Amino acid sequence: MIISEAENLKLARQGNQEAYTSIVETYQNPVYNLCYRMLGNSEAAEDAAQETFWRAYNNLNRYDEERPFATWLLSIAAHYCIDQQRRKRLPTVDLDEIIEFNAEDPAPNPEHAMLDTEFSEEIQRQLATLNENDRAVLVLRYFYELSEDEICQALSITKSAVKSRLHRARQHMADQWNDDQENLTAERRQHESQTI
Amino acid sequence: MNHKPFENWILDELHLNASQKKEMEKHLSVCSRCKRLDTGWQASKRLMTHAQVKTPASGFSTRWQAYALKKQNLQKIRRYRLTLIGLFMLVFAASLTYMVASGSFLQMIADAFNGLTNMIVAVTSGLSALGLWLYRMPIAIPLTLGFIFFGLVNAFIMVAAFTLWNLKQRKVQTDEIRVE
CATH class of the missing domain: 1.20.5 (Single alpha-helices involved in coiled-coils or other helix-helix interfaces)
Known part of the structure; x- marks a missing residue:
């Protein structure tokens, strides 16, 4: 028998942990992905994702059913990751983690997989240079396609704050990409001149 | 050259009408600064929208169950400690109230003060006797x-x-x- 999400939520609110586990299974990927994009390494992302689900489980009674459950969950994850970043203020890129081979990746084409990894590595390097507040807004907007209003709700900030953070983050990402390209070109030229 | 409106169009991702689009294209063809900004942002955006979704290692929900169990146990211990501390405070407050109300608390303070005075007197007379004893020695x-x-x-x-x-x-x- 397939139980709907609403039914699972109702059961979980009554303290049924099995029902909540099936909710965890449903949302583990988006929550983990958000934590990974925010924290930059898989170990921290795993811890953050588990803590997110634990906090959500403890606060299920506060969940407003008018809002989508996924947005509520992502908002808990984003807040937690921002707090973690503020506490640590450590470099957030773990390149070994980024390049790691993902055994669960269903992509049949190795070229696609390679391209995906390259995209992932590149974007993670750029995201790591943003401050945690701007990163959260950008990740929710482009990885989860949340609207500005949904981001307002998720991060408990005003719409103008969302707009200004998005503006600043886009500017930073564009500059970062251009700088990376210029560095790459310079490296290539240097390499070519050495070869000659 | 006024870059500001074009920068805002690029970075705020506003929906431009046909004439604005034309104006933008015209500006980008002559302004290298805005062109650079537009190219950089579009490339970054493409990277984000094409990046693969990161997934946890298999068995996440099982690990979560273990994590939840650990957290529940910690919560129980914390609750138990809080209850003990609460009870201790309650007993302390009740006994203090009882002692103050019954007058035995003031009596206890008076006794303690009296004992301290007696002790000082005893130590002083002991030291005086020792001094006298040492004085008589070679x-x-x-x-x-x-x-x-x-x-x-x-x-x-x-x-x-x-x-x-x-x-x-x-x-x-x-x-x-x-x-x-």
Whole structure:
């Protein structure tokens, strides 16, 4: 028998942990992905994702059913990751983690997989240079396609704050990409001149 | 050249009408700064929208169940501690109230003060008797006793200081070996 999400939520609110586990299974990927994009390494992302689900489980009674459950969950994850970043203020890129081979990746084409990894590595390097507040807004907007209003709700900030953070983050990402390209070109030229 | 409106169009991702689009294209064809910004942002955006979704290692929900169990146990211990502390505070407050209300608390303070006074008097008269006793002795005896007593105290302090210094040195050496 397939139980709907609403039914699972109702059961979980009554303290049924099995029902909540099936909710965890449903949302583990988006929550983990958000934590990974925010924290930059898989170990921290795993811890953050588990803590997110634990906090959500403890606060299920506060969940407003008018809002989508996924947005509520992502908002808990984003807040937690921002707090973690503020506490640590450590470099957030773990390149070994980024390049790691993902055994669960269903992509049949190795070229696609390679391209995906390259995209992932590149974007993670750029995201790591943003401050945690701007990163959260950008990740929710482009990885989860949340609207500005949904981001307002998720991060408990005003719409103008969302707009200004998005503006600043886009500017930073564009500059970062251009700088990376210029560095790459310079490296290539240097390499070519050495070869000659 | 006024870049500001074009920068805002690029970075705020506004929906442009046909004439604005034309104006933008015209500006981008002559302005390298805005062109660079547009190219950079579009490339970054493409990277984000094409990046693969990161997934946790298999068995996440099982690990979550173990995590939840651990957290629940911690919560139980925390609740248990809080209850104990609460009970202790309650008993303390109740007994204090009872003592103050019944007058036994003030009596207890008076007794303690009285005991302290008696102790000071006893120590003072004891010291006075010792002084009198030492005064009647030949001077060599109290001097010898004094030297022995303070000598022992000094020796004890020096041994303790040396032991501490020695321990510290050993720790430094161990750390150096670890680093090597």
